[in-house]
Amino acid sequence: MNQKKTISTLIVLGSGGHTTEMFRLLSGTDLNVYKPRYYTIASTDTMSAKKMKEFEQNTLDDMNVSFINRSRHVGQSYFSSIFTTLWAFFTVIPLVYRIRPKLILINGPGTCIPIVIASLLLSLFFLIDRPKIVFVESICRVQSLSLSGKILQYLPVHILVQWPQLTEIYPKTQYIGRLV
Template sequence: MNQKKTIPTLIVLGSGGHTTEMFRLLSGTDLNIYKPRYYTIATTDKMSAKKMNEFELNTLKDMDVSFINRSRHVGQSYFSSIFTTLWAFFTVIPIVYRVRPKLILVNGPGTCIPIVIASLLLWVLFLINRPKIIFVESICRVQSLSLTGKILQYLPVHILVQWPQLTEHYPKTQYIGRLV
């Protein structure tokens, strides 16, 4: 019997609209290919956990979830977020090492920054194979990238945008049309 290859996928959920957009994106994919799915959710984000459970209702055997520290809380100063981001970075290293994703899907929450950097560090240290990292900028980002997008443009990450004018200002981005 010819069995399809699967792609272990790490998905970072953010709060609010980021989670909604991520599940709209995932609903257009073949979940039989992107499995197992490993979700990371901030410990303070109860809504994303609920939405994940609703989305994965029939496929719980193909998924796993880890709760992680936030990099930056809403309203937190950029200076103090340096320290919370560092803390989050050190706490996600074991998760990324355990999961060893082939694909990492992120779409905006700052929580993804430590995961992306941890995966690249583990790859540079030859501890995991290099994952493909895809960042999908939010549909609401029409004129400029989010802070997360601005940071990730300096890393080996595929940055997909949903508005063509963003590619004029950010040459590393790729316009893919409206996804969500």
């Protein structure tokens, strides 16, 4: 019997438009390949949790949801966000270790930064296999990367952009056309 290989996937959801774009992206994939799917959502983000349940309602797959601390709240100063990001980082280490994702799919919310760093550090110390990390920049980012994208360009992350001019400014990015 020929069974498809599945890929354990960690999906980071963010508030508002990030969540909408992520589900548009996921709707164009073969969900039978990307499973089990683990979702992380900021503990204060009730809208994303609702959208995730709606998206997954017709699948028979087990969904795994974890609520995590936000790295940065809307309007929070960059200085104070250093401390909330560090706190979020330490709280996601056990989560990433337990899940051991093969793929981490992110699209911009600040909560993705601690998850990416935790996964890279855990793999550096051979505690997990290094996952493939794919960052899809938002369609609304036409002239520059988001703060998350600017940070992630210095890490071993595949950064996909939806506007060709971004590859001229940020050579580590890859233009993939409009996805969402």
